[in-house]
Amino acid sequence: MSRLNAANLDLAQEIIGRYPVARSATIPLLHLSQEQNGYVTRDAMQQIAELVDCTAAEVYGTASFYEMFKFEPIGKFCVNICRSISCHLVGGDELVEHAEHVLGIKPGGTTADGLFTLEAVECMAACTEAPTLQVNYRHRFRVTHEDFDRLIDDLRAGRLDGEIPPHGTLARERQHIPADRAAGNVSPDTPITPAWMEAAQ
């Protein structure tokens, strides 16, 4: 069953509660669902549609626009190597080739043991630390071919499990707005002048 489990459903309601318009929670809920199941399923999109009050097709329309959402299972570790200009200039393309060789797959592929998915991606905001890669969206900087081999060994042996959660887990720490501290949503339908602006007038 790929619908959200009870704990995640509570979390989903909490997230929806932060937005004046429920549909704004679509992307965060897709992440939540991908975190639970490893990828985004049809059932999940149906459920998200019910939760944010739109159609499943609209949820799919949104989900399919964004690269981070996967619609079938991928490896436990998604290895994204940057090939944009700053990395390209100092060996990013060669690093992709090396990774293809080491893992025995092409970008887009997953190793037979289900551990690694390789992707050649665009700039990930670490350009001075090129060539750069990310494993499950955690950066590695100035990666030599030897660094890469060691990284793969470490991941295989589970030595980095504490630092790098399995694919899907975006952030291990979440925002929680305590009920007694919340200012509350401001709906677009309530044309109220904020109290501190009134004071100024």
Next chain:
Amino acid sequence: MTTYPWAAGYVAGDRPQIVTARFQYEDSHTLERYLATGGYQGLRAALAKPAASVHDDVKGATVLGRGGAGFPAGTKWGLTPAGKFPRYLVVNGDESEPGTYKDRLLMECDPHQLIEGCLIACYAAGLSQCFLYIRGEMAVAHERVGRALNEAYAAGYVGKNILGTKFSVDIALHWGAGAYVVGEETALIESLEGKRGEPRLKPPYFPAAIGLYGQPTIVNNVETLANLPWLLRNGVEAYTAIGTQTSPGTRMVAVSGHVKRPGVFEIINGTTTFRDLLYGEEFCGGIRNGNDLKAFVPGGGSAPWFTPEQLDLPFEGRLVGAAGSMLGSGAIMVMDSTTDIPKAALSLTRFYAHESCGQCTPCREGGTWLERILSRICDGHGTTSDLDLLIEVGTSICPGDFPHASSTKLGLEATPFPYKMTTICFVGPSAYAPVHSALTLFREEFEAKIVKRTSIPVTVGH
């Protein structure tokens, strides 16, 4: 110059620090360190005055937008229709322009500074709710900002009746999911509404008029907002004492590529020259391996390229604009004499072709065409007519004279940024910018790849 393992890339120096002062501390992201180093004092100073007076400070200090366009924040805030509420603040933390690396550092290393900046903006411009949109691929930034928000709520800095005043505002952390074009402010808003991140048709030119949920909305970059706590704490005079009159304060600049020591620097705005940055000992220390400089991109992947001729220009928006390029997102990419120029252009063009949202035909089709033609040239399968074809496809995206410092080489007058364009947003023109620069400046390199191929005799009978 000093570096810190927890702030990879950042290089401190003997320079004023407005936004990076806390990077020296390993625990710079905690509330404890923040409060011990002047944290939330800017907010206190702001709340002690009427909102309009805080807005005046930001106008007076001419805090220029750091997201790309360099539009003054105070002026932008004033574009909301009078008396129309609610208004929203959307923070642009989508940093993904090739070469750009600063907002992620600011979010990971000093999240409270950003939160304080958001609060000051909301107070000054009467914004009733804030959404902090962070690029999906930045897991650590999400964790740091999430934790900082939880701390700030618990301590009474965010939420209901902030610091016991009438000022109440929620800040919601929002996740992106991987799409460069979402950094364009109207696409950011669409994405925040739960939709595909497709830029909206203009006009209206500013979401300040019609933005999130159809309401007035201010979109500001992370670095822009990160400037506000210091400004409010130290005052307009102290802020404008740094930098130049048209570009006050500091700016974060990432220099990457073929320099000896690539890095992210907080520099004095408007005065530091490209030569200082590329060759200065306190910055990148020259080109790697003692090579010659061939060209550099002064302001993010979409900026027209400069050559050694422009090295003495200061990092100042108007001057760089008049020279036919832009400062954009504060990203300089350096190419030395060993660079394969057509391949470098291909890397940049492929980025924009790949990131096209597909709404506009010139961008969707034109970008792909440019990429394909460049690819075949780089693979040795190009023909001479391909070079004309590149220009033909490019000018269907950006008609007329293309702004470039070296446009005179094509017999054109250099015209300042921005381009004329046939598309909704700048992604289309950005796909052509590197091709245009590369072809204008280094046409012979393209020709060499073509000549090589046509000079190989065709063998028969395999």
